[in-house]
Amino acid sequence: MTTPQQLVILMQRVARQDRAAFAELYAATSSKLFGVVLRILRRRDLADEVLQEAYVKIWERAADYRPETGAVITWITTIARNRALDEARRKRPDSVEDHPEILNIATDAESALAAVMRGEDGQRLTDCLKRLEPARRDMVLLAYCEGLSREELAEKYGQPVNTIKTWLRRSLIQLKGCLAP
C-alpha cells in the first residue's frame, strides 16, 4: 500500500520525467483508475483506451499537480474520470438495459456507502449522503460511480430529464451545505 505522502514524492519524481517513478505510480494506482473508468464506460475496450490516454496525460501534466489542492489519488482519478465521462457522453453508451447490474445499485447502496465510509474523508460525506432521500442519494451514486447521464437517470426513475436535473442540483446543494465546516 502506497501512502498519500509516498504518492506525492512519486508525483514529484514523475514531474521530473522519471520513468521508474511513473511505473511505480502506475502500479500503485492503475487498478483503482481502471475500476473507475470501466464502471463509467461499461466496456473493457473503451476503458483500456481511456486508461492509456489518462496515464499519458498524467505524465504530461505531472508538474501541474500541487499537493495543496488535494491528494495525488484524487488528482489522477479526476483526470481519468473526466476522460471517461467525455468518452461516455461523446459515444452513445451501451443501454442501461444491457447492464442490469447497474440498476441494482439501490439495493447495493449500503455496501457502496460502507466502502466510501472506509476512506479517509469518507465518513462525513457518507453521513451527509445518508441525509438525502434514498432515491436522490442513489441518483448521486449512480451518476458519480456509474456515469449515468440525466437521460439514463430519467429512464430509471420515470421522471422528465429536467426534474432529474433539478433533483441532482438540489441534492448537491444539500450535500455542500452538510459538508460545510
Added chain:
Amino acid sequence: MINGDDIDGLAAEYVLGTLDQSERATVTARRQREPALEAAIIAWERRLAPLADAVVPVEPSPDALAKIESRLRTRDGATDNGASVIQLKKRVNAWRAAAMLSSAVAASLAIFVGVREFQRPSTPGNLVAVLQKDAASPAFLVTVNVENRVMTVRPVAAPAEPGKSYELWIVHDSLGAPKSLGLIDGPGVKVKPQLAAYKPDVIESATFAVSLEPEGGSTTGAPTGPVVFAGKVIPEGK
C-alpha cells in the same frame, strides 16, 4: 441550458458527471479562463472524491503499462509541439522548485498559492507569475524585468474594495522585514519602478505578497491586513 450565474451548480454537475456532451465541452473551455469556475470544480472534486472508493478496483490488462510507455516514447520523439510542451513543463517545474524553497515568511502565511500558466509568449528574460489565493480572491499578474528592475502589476480579477487598498510587498531574508513596493490602486496595469533599490538576485529569489490595507496603505511600514497572495516570480521561458 447552462445558467451562467450558477457557477457552483455547473461545477457540481460537471464533477458529478451528468452534464451532456456540449455542456461538458463548454465547461472544459470556460474553466481555462474563469478562475471562479475552476476553483468551484476543484472544490467539488474534493467533496465528492470519496465516492470513488465505492468503486471496486479492477486490474487493467497486463500490457497496458507497456502500451502507455510506448505512447510516451512516440511523443518524446515528436519535435513539433514537443519543444514548447517541454518548455512549459520546465517553467512549471521551476515554479514548483521555487515554491518548495519558499521562505519561512511565506510558509508562515500558510496560504495556498495558485499559479496559472501564460498562454501568450512575452519577452525573454522577464520573470512572471500569476498569483491567486483562491478563486474568491483577487488575482494579480506580475511581470518583472530584471535588467531595468521594473515591475508591472496587473490586477486580473481584483475588485477594488471601498476604503481599502492593495499593497505590494517584497519579502527576502536579506531584507529583514517585508518592504513595501507601493499600492496597486485601481484597475489597469501599474508599472512599478520601486524595484530599482533591490539587487537582481534578491528580486529573483524574493517572495512577493499583496495585502489588503486601509485606504492609502499600511501606516506602520509593515503589512497589517490579510495577505491575499504571496509567491515567487519564475523566469519566463526558462
